[in-house]
Structures are given as C-alpha cells and as structure tokens.
Amino acid sequence: MSDHYLMPSLGAGMTDGTVIEWYVEPGQSVAKGDVVGLVDTDKGAIEMEIWEDAQIAEILAGPGTKVPVGDPLLALGATTAEEPAEPSPADPAPAPPEADGREPERGAEVEDPETGPEAEPEPGLEPEAPGSEPQARVPSTPAARMRAAEMGLSLGDIEGTGPEGAVTLPDVERAAKSKPTAPPREAAAPKATPVARRAAEALGVDLAGIKGTGPRGTITREDVERVSGARVPAPTREGEAEELDRHAAMRRAIAAAMAQSKREIPHYYLAHTLSLERALRWLERTNRDRAPTERILQAALYLKAVSIAVSDFPELNGFWEDDSFRPAEAVHPGLAISLRGGGLVAPAVHDVAEQPLDRITSAVRDLVQRARAGRLRASEVTDATITVTSLGDRGVETVFGVIYPPQVSIVGVGAPMERPWAEGGMVGAHRTLRLTLSADHRASDGHRGSLFLERVAELLQTPENL
Amino acid sequence: MTDSKETRARSGLRKVFHRIAPEIDLDAIDHHADLREEADLDSVDAINLIVAIHKDLGVDIPEADYGEVTTFGAMLRYVADRLPEAS
Secondary structure: OEEEEEOOOOOOOOOEEEEEEEOOOOOOEEOOOOEEEEEEEEOEEEEEEOOOOEEEEEEOOOOOOEEEOOOEEEEEEOOOOOOOOOOOOOOOOOOOOOOOOOOOOOOOOOOOOOOOOOOOOOOOOOOOOHHHOOHHHOOEOHHHHHHHHHHOOOHHHOOOOOHHHOEOHHHHHHHHHOOOOOOOOOOOOOOEOHHHHHHHHHHOOOHHHOOOOOHHHOEOHHHHHHHHOOOOOOOOOOHHHHHHHHHHHHHHHHHHHHHHHHHHOOEEEEEEEEEOHHHHHHHHHHHHOOOHHHOOOHHHHHHHHHHHHHOOOHHHOEEEEOOEEEEOOOOOEEEOEEOOOOOEEOOEOOOHHHOOHHHHHHHHHHHHHHHHHOOEEHHHHHOOOEEEEEOOOOOOOOOOOOOOOOEOEEEEEOOOEEEEEEEOOEEEEEEEEEEEEEEEOOOOOHHHHHHHHHHHHHHOOOHHHO | OOHHHHHHHHHHHHHHHHHHOOOOOHHHOOOOOEHHHHOOOOHHHHHHHHHHHHHHHOOOOOHHHHHHOOEHHHHHHHHHHHOOOOO
C-alpha cells in the first residue's frame, strides 16, 4: 500500500511550510515517532515526526520547497511490503529511485512476484558458494538491495525470510548487525542529508571525517557548519534576512492566533493568591544537596499541580472546535517559553501528571533549550491541551494569559513576592504566589474555574506529594 | 587564584554563555551588574547555565550559593577559585 506523509498543520493560521532538510532516504525504514525531517514554519524550524511505521518510498518535496499544509511531502510504503508498491498513475516510476540518484536498473534485478524466481531458494539454507551465484538471482526487495549495497553485504550471504525466501530489509539489517567487523565498501558513504552533502562538497569538507548528530548518526547541515566553521545557508534564506523574516513571521503567527482568540473566545478571568512559603522551603531543602542536573525547578511544581488538578476539570482541558467542546484524552500542558530576541512558543510537556518532578524538570530544561535553538518537534507544537504561562522567579506579580485557540484555558503564574501573610490569627512574611486562570466561557463557567484554581493552590501546599 | 585559573575560567564561561545566551557579548558585560538582567537569563536559562558550568568546568554551584554569583565578576571569581587542577 502506498501512502503519503503530509505537511502537518502546526497550529491555527499556518498555511504552509518550507522543507529545510530530510533525515531519511528512499528505501529507509522508519518507526513511529522517528524524526524524518526539518521544516521551516512561522514557529521556527520544526522537526517532523512520522506517525506510523513505514518505509520511505520517495521524497516528493526536496529541500527549499514551500509546501501547503496537507500536501504530500513523502511517499510511504508499508514496512512489510516485499515488493515495490503498485505503480499508481501519479507515480510513473515503478521502483523507488536509488539513493544516489542513478536510474534503477530494470529487468534483471526486479523479480516478478507472480512467477517467482526460477531457482527456488530454500529459506534457511546457507548457500555454499555465495560468490558464484549472481546477485540478481537472489530474490530481494529494492530496499534490501539498496541497504545491502550500502553496507557492503552480498545478498547471497543473507538469509531471506520474506515470501519465497526473499531477502527483506530487516534481513539485511540483521545480517549487518551479526557482521560488525566487515569494513564497509566504498559504496557505504557516510550517511548525510542531501543539503549537508552539497554543503560539504562546496566547502571541500570530507564527510568521512564528520561525526553526524542527526537521527542514526546522519550528518546534517549543522554538523558541516560545525566542522568547517562556515555558515551554510538554509536552502531558502540567508543570514540576517533570515532572522528578520523569522521574527516577522513569528509576530504574524502570534498576531493571527491572539487576534482570533480575542475575537472569538469569550474569556473570563479569575485570580487567587496563595502562600508559596512551604513549597519554596521544601524545594530549597530538596535541592540543597543535589547536583545541578537533579535540582527541581519551580516550573515543574506548577506544571504538575495544574496537570493533576485539571484532570478533575475536563471542561478546562481540551479544544473548542466547530461550535462544540471536545475534551482532550490526556493532559499535556503547554509551557509558554519566551524566545531570546522576541516572540514565544508554548510547546507541550507530555504526560506531566504521571512523571516525577525531576523528570519534568529535565523535560522543561530540554524543551526551553530546543525552543530557543529552533528545534521543537511537531508533536510538541501541536499536542498542548492547556497552557501554563509562568513569569519565572523574577518579574511582576500577576499575569493574565490570552487563550491559545483552540484550547480553552491558560493558567498564569506570577513571580513569587514576599508579602505580609495572615494565617491562624498571626501575620508573618511569606513568599506568595498569584495564580490566574483565563478560560473560555463557552466551555466552562467561573464556578468550576474557581474550584480548579483552589485545587491547584491546595496541591502546591504539599509539594512533597507532587 | 592563579592567572591561569582565571584565564581558564574566563574561556570556559565564554563557551558556556555562547551556548545559552549566544547574542551576549561577554566583553561588554558589566562585571558588577546583575548577571541575569545583563544577559537576560530566565530561571530555566539560569539553571542551564549552572548545569553547563558543572559539566564543562567541573565546578558545582550549590543552590545555597546562588546569591554569591549574581554578577559576572562574582561568578568568574567563584568559578576560578574552585576550578579543578588542569589534568
């Protein structure tokens, strides 16, 4: 079955994206969740994940191509496909193109699945003299042939598990693993993205000397930049103009989303002040003897308290679409992150309620770094079900957020302030926190919103239970 | 604190800052002004900075000492004083 991977929509107002780089090649197998490429959007460069196990049949939009949302980027085949997908009218080439762009050889190499090979191979039988058997006689899938050539393996040496004993891609991978010392042939050029390859060629850099940091060690444009010290322009844009464009595009995206929010969403606002003294003392004690990477961030407390609390208030966690509310199936709070140089993004931190605080902290640290470097993943940009905007430990006392459509609520967390605090008839100096909720009145009412904020405040009184 | 330690601390911090706040010119930074305001570091940037100093330079700044590294000058001294001997 042939299928397509489409330009994803990464939020309200996105109309198109420009392919920057692919991390995959035709013939390559990918698993659900793998990052396959990088696309330039008004939210910055976003890493695109694939949503199913598949095999890349063809790259339909090369680097530099601007593609509307919903248009195909990649042609996919099922991972178990043993033969090239049936040629479709739109796809005149029946066999996937070779990785290096050479015309695939027809005829001798492609076995007809109906008639089968004339000499039936016996699955599991070790060929006695693999070298003597012409490779074309070994039934195999195109992807397997390509991979075998890449790895410098002879198909005759590989045990086929496909129909008629055909050698499949997984067979080749298995054989490659069991033969770790085999020096790759010349054909096994270092894995690099096409953009990186071109850049390296232009700069006279030897790819063999570069350590790839992309998926599965693929050498990317950035790797070439790092090694050569030269800046390799993204295929579509350059230098300062790129920064200005990016900034302007992000402002436009924010403008579109926020104007839509204020135009369409009847916001109601609630605020609540709580003593954060207990939580901060607990944090200070907990962090005192911890290595820097283990220290828990305040933001982790807020994200977790909000996530736990909102699970009892489904009308605050979900989406308003087509004149009705659709509750989200899980809670993935989006964390509003301001970018250096302006603009902000609110990527999702996944499944916060089930994770310990130190895991949430490292997820937040990683997310902030990647958001600022422009390396968010598509799922992070699209999965948020409620937003948390925190001003951090500095800044003003109160923030009322604007809901990010189609979400229906945003929790604002101000900076802690030392204030007189009365408790049990006594007044003391406490660090206090002002929590706010902006919520969509179409989906919920102030009474429930108020109960929700109280619940968040209550959870923050016992941080040791978070 | 020896000169070589200060030199190493300075170049180490330069690398760390370049990663976390790439647009900040360390030569132009006011050594006596609040570092987080000078370099526009939010709380996550700040902890990432502490983590990077620990990892790259081997100097752990415990949370209780955050008050001692509020300016670039103070941070430079703090790091240089505690820099492990060069291997």
